[in-house]
Amino acid sequence: MPHEKIAKTNAARLLDRQGIPYVLHRVAVDESDLSALTVAARLGVDPAMVFKTLVARADRAGVIMACIPACAELDPRALAAACGSRHAALVPLAEVRPLTGYMRGGCSP
Template identity: 65%
Template sequence: MSVSAAKISKTNAARLLEKMGIAFSLHRVDVDEKDLSAVSMARALGAAPECVFKTLVARGDRTGVLMACIPAAAELDLKALAQASGNKHAEMVRLKDVLPLTGYRRGGCSPLGAKKAYPVFVDHSASACERIYVSAGARGLQLFLKPDDLLRAVNGRYAFLARAPV
């Protein structure tokens, strides 16, 4: 169940949106530490999984670290991410490296407010949603905003990144 933003401590991601004058709402839900999947988050939010986006951290052979936001139930197409980002090859960053690179831990990685402003690519399917959920930078805390506003906030791009799980 989500609670009002007045009762939720703001994260760096939320403060960044406020500073930019971007409208959003914050939603907190209880999380099961044994199941930090975005599909479980969608279920807890009572939202369609195609409008709840998980943030994955990858590394391109030419550009270095980048972030990809894809729908909860989808898998990241690394070849598509490489192509969209101007790389020949992209691979997932090891889980143990996500926290030192971004300042975020698994289940709470946000495309906003990371330690460094990495390139962000959002799956094109986000544009079909009026608003989407993305992590606010803490487990169980989600931002709800227009996808174009997210792109503006991170200076990101839409790309065809997601594929259905195998």
């Protein structure tokens, strides 16, 4: 039986353009638990190899995104400093899709 084609995200298309090899994985989704740690467990991989993309807003930089390992927690102060801001905070979940075009659990870097 042939492999079912997995739709590519913009991140995958960018990797294609840059000639960077990668593998797309399909995993069953539980809408009540979209955590990167759960995805890592379902894939049977080290959580340090799975990244989550978080959407934040900084006082000087505006809307920003951070990609961090599944097992890590975002440090808002470090994020703010990295983009030349004084403060940064995650945006409310209701704002993620209008800002990024991605639904919760599906934000690509």
